[in-house]
Amino acid sequence: MVDDGVATGATIKAALRAIRKRNPKELVLAIPVAPPALIDELRREVDALICLATPEPFLAVGAGYEDFRQVSDRRSVGLRASDPKAGTGFGKIPALEQRNRAAAPILSKHPPLYPANAGKFQ
Structure with a gap:
């Protein structure tokens, strides 16, 4: 599972x-x-946890991004259609780009889960 934070x-x-x-x-x-x-709570829920940053103090998810504006459905579909690898990583988080590159091999081994159809996951 992949989330934005x-x-x-x-x-x-x-x-x-x-x-x-x-x-x-x-x-x-x-x-x-x-x-x-x-x-620690999240680690108990999963077999593996990949987290690039745990800032202290933690203010908000959006604080970890240079640009955390909402993306429209149309834009998201367009971006995914133009890049066959879209959706397999975290995208641009400039403050964390070095860690993102380091995590890429782990993420390629553990692709995110996406709903395939009614209640089933790939």
């Missing part, structure tokens, strides 16, 4: 537990930023 952890934990009920071979969470206090 975790703040309280409530939503991501619910999603991870729902996926865990489907008995995946391996459950990996990849996030660019999260509060340090949540890391």
